[in-house]
Amino acid sequence: MTKTLRRLQLEDLHSQAGARFGAFAGWNMPVSYPAGVMKEHLHTREHVGIFDISHMKLIRISGSDAADLLDHACPIEARALRSEQSKYTLLLSERAGIIDDLIVTRLGDERFMVVANAGNAATDEAHLRDLALGLDVNIEPLDRVFLAIQGPEASAVLAGIGIETEDMFFMQGREIRDDWFMSRSGYTGEDGFEIGLPEHEARQLLGRLMADERIMWIGLAARDSLRLEAGLCLHGNDITPDIDPASAALMWAIPKDLRASGKFLGSGALRKIIAEGPNEKRVGLKPDGRQPVRGGTLVFDEDGEVIGRVTSGGFGPSAGFPVATGFVASDRAAIGTMLYADVRGTKVPVAVHSLPFTLHRYRKG
Amino acid sequence: MSKLYFTQDHEWIRVDGEIATVGITEYAQDQLGDMVFVGAPDIGSAMSAGDVAVVVESVKAASDVYSPIDGEIVEVNEQLSSAPDLLNRSPETDGWLWKMKIANTAQLEGLMDAVGYKSHIA
Numbered sequence: 001m002t003k004t005l006r007r008l009q010l011e012d013l014h015s016q017a018g019a020r021f022g023a024f025a026g027w028n029m030p031v032s033y034p035a036g037v038m039k040e041h042l043h044t045r046e047h048v049g050i051f052d053i054s055h056m057k058l059i060r061i062s063g064s065d066a067a068d069l070l071d072h073a074c075p076i077e078a079r080a081l082r083s084e085q086s087k088y089t090l091l092l093s094e095r096a097g098i099i100d101d102l103i104v105t106r107l108g109d110e111r112f113m114v115v116a117n118a119g120n121a122a123t124d125e126a127h128l129r130d131l132a133l134g135l136d137v138n139i140e141p142l143d144r145v146f147l148a149i150q151g152p153e154a155s156a157v158l159a160g161i162g163i164e165t166e167d168m169f170f171m172q173g174r175e176i177r178d179d180w181f182m183s184r185s186g187y188t189g190e191d192g193f194e195i196g197l198p199e200h201e202a203r204q205l206l207g208r209l210m211a212d213e214r215i216m217w218i219g220l221a222a223r224d225s226l227r228l229e230a231g232l233c234l235h236g237n238d239i240t241p242d243i244d245p246a247s248a249a250l251m252w253a254i255p256k257d258l259r260a261s262g263k264f265l266g267s268g269a270l271r272k273i274i275a276e277g278p279n280e281k282r283v284g285l286k287p288d289g290r291q292p293v294r295g296g297t298l299v300f301d302e303d304g305e306v307i308g309r310v311t312s313g314g315f316g317p318s319a320g321f322p323v324a325t326g327f328v329a330s331d332r333a334a335i336g337t338m339l340y341a342d343v344r345g346t347k348v349p350v351a352v353h354s355l356p357f358t359l360h361r362y363r364k365g
Numbered sequence: 366m367s368k369l370y371f372t373q374d375h376e377w378i379r380v381d382g383e384i385a386t387v388g389i390t391e392y393a394q395d396q397l398g399d400m401v402f403v404g405a406p407d408i409g410s411a412m413s414a415g416d417v418a419v420v421v422e423s424v425k426a427a428s429d430v431y432s433p434i435d436g437e438i439v440e441v442n443e444q445l446s447s448a449p450d451l452l453n454r455s456p457e458t459d460g461w462l463w464k465m466k467i468a469n470t471a472q473l474e475g476l477m478d479a480v481g482y483k484s485h486i487a
Contacts, residue, residue: 037424039399041424221398290401291420314425317399344427
């Protein structure tokens with residue numbers, strides 16, 4: 001017997017839209033809709049896609065020690081964030097393993113919003129509560145419907161229903177109404193927004209949004225191909241508690257002075273890894289030909305030595321070729337390096353490729 | 366007059382004399398989603414029933430297509446290498462996968478006809 005899957009509050013709307021469901025991170029999720037993953041993917045890059053991402057968890061952290069808690073749990077300077085500024089950061093273990101990747105937004109002086117991944121939300125919350133012992137901090141997991149509205153026409157579609165976004169730039173977020181949290185961010189490489197709000201208000205919002213012909217429901221399959229083209233990590237595949245930020249090529253997420261002197265959990269272990277140089281590095285991989293190279297595939301050098309593995313791979317509908325990311329030995333990580341993947345017994349040449357595969361089109365201030 | 370058979374794994378087999386043409390059903394293509402790559406078996410290779418003959422890959426996943434019977438591959442559908450979406454558009458006609466020379470006609474007896482297959486996917 002499989003474990004009972006958690007159900008989205010809006011599951012009925014997805015069924016009505018003709019969704020096919022599948023299990024992901026313990027949730028019964030819409031994987032695709034009748035248009036199919038290819039059209040859904042391309043529609044998001046050309047117009048607007050809407051994703052139900054309520055499996056992800058919004059956690060509000062407040063109190064006079066809220067910033068201290070975040071500074072301890074993550075390589076971040078919570079007090080240096082401007083109000084409404086969002087930051088991609090990592091929840092690190094003592095040995096600098098990535099427990100989860102998060103987006104933290106400063107809502108006010110002593111209030112922050114954390115967006116955690118579905119499969120890790122319970123772990124993250126327990127971990128934060130452990131670190132919060134003795135601190136003046138309130139950790140509140142919120143019961144919200146969470147929607148991502150992504151694509152070049154996202155702001156126009158929102159304006160059409162009276163939500164103005166002109167004064168909001170990429171990686172900014174705020175509580176636009178009571179119990180609503182909106183940020184300009186996403187997981188597709190496109191301009192877009194994520195909105196967390198109570199269920200009954202989400203239903204009203206969707207009633208008006210879905211009347212716009214530029215918007216279309218997008219399932220988890222296209223969410224995956226979009227993020228893969230955009231070079232974004234999927235926790236559990238590309239990054240795990242056994243992977244550190246240096247190997248994962250995520251050092252850009254860690255402010256420079258913190259790398260040298262930060263006191264966050266895992267800072268000592270991370271400094272040691274940086275000093276010695278990571279053994280492997282996360283890179284983009286572009287297979288020759290049209291056959292996708294999937295996660296789990298081993299990567300070899302020309303001598304047949306295993307020097308890496310693919311962690312995510314599929315076909316990039318916008319790229320027009322197969323795309324993958326994975327880890328290879330640090331001395332084989334230079335862009336253009338020719339390697340090989342063993343795809344069902346066939347040796348497929350793969351080139352180390354720059355990330356992202358499709359350019360980000362964020363609206364930056 | 367050709368005869369049509371189906372397998373539990375959602376393949377169809379059209380038999381004309383000693384040659385069988387094999388493909389996947391409309392139901393299968395719908396389940397798999399948008400195709401991005403269709404492999405091809407080597408012409409002349411000998412297949413036994415249940416052998417993996419080709420891999421078809423959608424955006425989402427890779428799936429094996431099995432040889433439904435014993436036989437020798439005599440032709441593959443060249444169009445699919447440049448137009449894998451043909452498998453979505455016309456899985457039961459132009460999107461055929463391979464032709465094989467039937468080694469043992471008795472194996473066809475164990476397959477389903479169209480009526481049997483229809484109730485199989487119902």
